[in-house]
């Protein structure tokens with residue numbers, strides 16, 4: 001990869017059409033996108049171009065054999081208006097872990113970060129100003145060979161686009177543990193990678209959970225349906241008798257970046273944290289003993305989503321009211337506070353957007 005990023009600016013910004021007080025999630029896209037193509041064994045022609053459609057061949061391999069991976073991250077503005085990222089290098093690393101599992105080429109981490117800074121720097125006015133609002137960033141890569149037959153593609157396209165999202169006021173969610181479907185196999189599967197197919201596999205169980213009146217599925221392990229994995233698009237935490245427990249990464253769980261951040265923050269505030277296998281039976285027993293104090297999910301979108309109700313077979317666990325919860329709230333306050341500049345970033349997680357945009 002020798003080229004630097006070529007920039008073609010849009011002739012007409014769409015920014016004035018956006019109502020920042022009323023942004024539907026996932027439907028508004030900023031003016032520019034970053035694109036690079038992989039061929040002849042290297043990434044070529046990294047460029048920022050006006051956001052828009054592109055052509056794709058009917059035989060493009062990603063559409064048939066599913067070599068497609070992505071990331072989800074955010075840029076936000078601190079209280080003094082500085083645009084910033086939170087731990088962007090973790091996303092640069094994770095997309096390559098996903099790429100390796102899918103037999104796709106690595107995307108150079110340095111170029112990933114440079115592209116983020118240039119793109120978000122160029123579209124910085126698209127970052128909504130309100131605390132809790134953000135510019136959602138979607139890096140992704142897909143197989144682009146025009147070929148029918150199961151083998152790794154020789155060509156790929158890598159794109160980053162962004163779009164403003166409104167303040168996320170996550171309401172507590174209800175969960176049902178699925179005892180029939182899994183999201184991904186625990187051993188040897190693709191659960192630890194952020195691959196498109198994992199999300200496709202989750203849709204039917206999620207629909208069935210909705211039909212039963214629950215917001216999301218809590219995934220159990222694929223062998224015994226006993227060990228808790230994660231939730232919808234979040235990692236899961238339990239507070240049992242004052243101790244914080246989260247399932248250990250086992251190859252079947254996505255290594256969430258918010259999860260990792262929480263695992264750093266909690267001990268610094270005096271909490272004992274255990275990363276270990278945790279069974280649904282243990283959670284039920286804790287509930288029945290009156291020791292299940294909190295259940296919450298962590299992820300880029302919500303930061304923390306509290307769980308109000310958790311069902312397993314015919315057991316329905318109604319969890320303590322919000323006023324009695326401290327742990328999930330602490331994580332959210334710390335992360336939001338670092339983003340806004342109200343809380344000191346002792347870890348060097350915050351990275352101001354530093355693009356010097358060329359003409």
Ligand SMILES: Cc1ncc(COP(=O)(O)O)c(C=O)c1O
Pocket residue numbers: 072230231232233234235254255256257258259298299300301
């Ligand atoms: C399946 C799954 N688990 C967990 C997470 C949380 O990961 P992160 O904290 O990196 O957003 C996500 C979101 O990316 C996800 O899709």
